[in-house]
Amino acid sequence: MLYNYVLTAWKVFLRRKFFTFINLFGISLTLAVLMIATSMVEGYLYPKGPEKTSANYKVIDRLTLTNEKHTSTYGGRLGFKFIKENIWRLTSPEIISLNSGASSVALYQNNQKMPKSFRRTDANYWKILDFKFIEGRAFDHGEVEQGQFVAVINQKLATELFGQSSAIGKSLDFNNQRFQIIGVTENVSEIERNATADIWTPYTTMPSTSYQQDYQGSWEVIVYHSDPSMLDEIQKEYINMLKNDLVLDHQDGMSVAYSGAFNKFENIAYQAFSDEYSYQSGTKTLATVLIVLVVVFMLLPSINMINLNVSRIMERSSEIGVRKAFGASASQLVAQFIVESILITLVGGLIGILISVFLLNLIEQSGLIAFAEFGMNLRVLFIGFVLILVFGFISGAYPALKMSRLNPVSALKGGE
């Protein structure tokens, strides 16, 4: 039976090329866009580089300092003093790491200016994030404590500066400081916001120590626990500390701090929806908005396809009448038309997947997002496949139901 449905569907598609083309075009484009979006979100939420340990950590990189009446407010990243006096007192994280965030710096080689991104970190940073070293190693606690001028660079920079020869032991000059290279890591995608950089050095090599007196700054903190379920505990402890046990001796009279330890998803939600006087990330709002967006995005072409299907099926009302007269039951007809619809979505979906693979490749090659890799992994494919089936079912079910209720006599007359 199914074979016959498929066969009929195939013949109908071939005989109505224009309709088939319009349908395929709509479906494949919609799915391609959804797949690309999914793949990008996937790339952010489930990194493949050093941040692949992201299930085990949360990031604190936002801080709002204000007074009781909110008349004076600072909103931005964290100052070193705030971290030292508050975050370092947290007991629930197994590892706490800080880094300066990525900033840009100019390197010169043969009088050519090379803009590079640069990050100062502690030694814990290398324990939490899973960097793959091509040669050499990361800097350790001792080197950070002593403020040694050592640096880790990525593979691209190593090749640019030293070609095929080893970078280890070579020196690197920038910002009027000279660093000795001790390690080379793989390139890190820009999507991995807490890991990406071209150069990493100990934070203690800052030219001045004035940063140690600031509650505001450009720092970010990563809090780690080997048991992911403990991460919420860390967030709770942190918020509790901010509310009840805050150390803040601010010159401008700021006495209240809002901040939070967020994972990747919470981070998007926080950026999109949370207000600055909140400890919450607003994930529920984000999830709702995302679901609504996807539904609307799927619904529009679905409605379009329902419309196309209804008029096409009405064209085929004589066929429906004949099938009914010769013994097709309503459920068999519904099955037939849903199979047709799912089949065309399936073909459209496969084309959509091919288009998205092609476009993602194009985005990767373009260098729009440095070192980005958007794989079509099984999860993305699975999501895409589910989307396709849902799409096919929605767009086939309504017209199928509508026409299966036709009385055979009126169907044979042309379906009033």
Added chain:
Amino acid sequence: MLKLSNISKTFQTDKIETIALSEINMQVDKGEFVSIMGPSGCGKSTLLNIMGLLDQPTEGQIEVDSNVISSYKDKDITGLRNKKIGFIFQSFHLIPDLRVIDNVELPLLYRKMSAKQRRELAQEALEKVGLKARTQHYPTQLSGGQQQRVAIARAIVGKPELLLADEPTGNLDSHMGDEIMQLLENLHQQDKATIVMVTHDEEMAKRTERTIRVFDGQLVH
């Protein structure tokens, strides 16, 4: 074979109630070739649709093979239609997207049957209507008479006990109409098919064994 008792049919539109059939009593016996005649709009097609279980009478009772039809629910009558009745329509109603052979196989799709068996029966039916050579064509590639012969092959492929033909020659010129009529006569004589045919052509009606005349929704004797 088929018995109609006190069959009435009224159509309800917004305000007007149209009586299409009233108090019809008739019977078709096994192996008969019966024609139904009457002016257009007299209700003869409605009568045929009711015989074919395509339409539900407002009142009255139908018996097919001594089975009283008590329910017009989809699942109760689709099987009956499939096994007992074959339809031939004035405008053929072939499915343009399907080849001749697939059109003929259509009634068998709704039976438990292997694809091979379906194909064999369809070929047999096409042979009977003299279109063995056209199995791979599409309906639009055939003449009107050929299309109607495909439709007849479709109607007989499942070996139904009753063939219902609604003006089978109405869309054809007299030569082709004659061919179709001969085909129906052969089916009747050689295969002992029971046939009920609606027509408004006196010549065609004369060639059947018995003619039922309908006027204004009633049988005329």
